[in-house]
Amino acid sequence: MTTRPSPADAPGVRVRDMEPGDCDAVAEIRVRGWQAAYAGLVPQAYLDAMDVAREAELRRRSFAAGGPQVHAVSLAADSAVTGWACYGPCRDAGAPSGRSELYALYVHPERIGTGAGRALLSELTARAATAGFHEMALWVLRDNTRARRFYERAGFLPDGAEESSETGGAAVPEVRYVRTLSGPAAG
Template sequence: MRVRPATPEDAAAIATVHVRTWQATYQKQIPRGYLQQLDIATRRDEWQERLRSGPPDTVQVLEDEAAGVVGFVTAAAGEVQAIYILPAHQGTGGGRRLMAAALDRLRAAGDTEATLWVLATNDRARRFYEAAGWHPDGTTSIEEYGGVPVEELRYRRPLRSGPAG
């Protein structure tokens, strides 16, 4: 597997990863109706626009030689904004590769620390982040999904020079 900058041609694959991962990961954390209404075609159009107009290298994809794009990460302005990998490819080291690429991108932009948001109930993601040196900083937020309030926690970590990790 390799990580590379996303291109507009990756929009459909990113949208598929985005929707399918949300539907699998959040099925007991976000209302079912909200997850069922997620639409790959709509997300594809949103991703095409973002990849055409956004700053370069803010979105990177994880590409499997046989399966194509199986994950992605977005990072800008001191924040890892999203990191998702299809369930069948989780636990293979791809998440660490994507996170390293995101942190390297933030360092290259001059950031000295990074933040990210995670659902308070997403124990698997929280363990992943904590193993990578992230810690909750005490800031919380409430987002609504399908009319249901869901708590998010902000995590933070310093960005030291050198390889991410």
């Protein structure tokens, strides 16, 4: 298992590989993260129906199946899981060779602003570069200005691609961001 200290701006945060016992905490972070970040952006009924226990079971099954594997979780000094992120090969049709994709990055709403998100993003971009990827893409809700600012500060820029996904019966527009991995460190 890989454990590394976080960047200097996130004291006490450690990033390590996810373990099966983290599924409940990761599910809690993902559900609470959606409910906090996407209020007003996706139908409220959808957010209200999200269930931590159901999400934990999905995480356990995905983890047991071996894919797409979660690559890292963020730990506070007290060893509580405070964030979760994963990446892998880019899933976009026609994506250039060497492009990875940030599939997910969530920090518990109570821990936003502590540096946990920056630590996770820094770790995953470093891991993707080490794995031979030259750039990383991600999709973010078009109207999620807070997340867009976070990614822009980390060197990601919109590349003009847009698409809508269906969430809770509503079309939710997303934009793609891309960053070269050989450039400045995330954070």
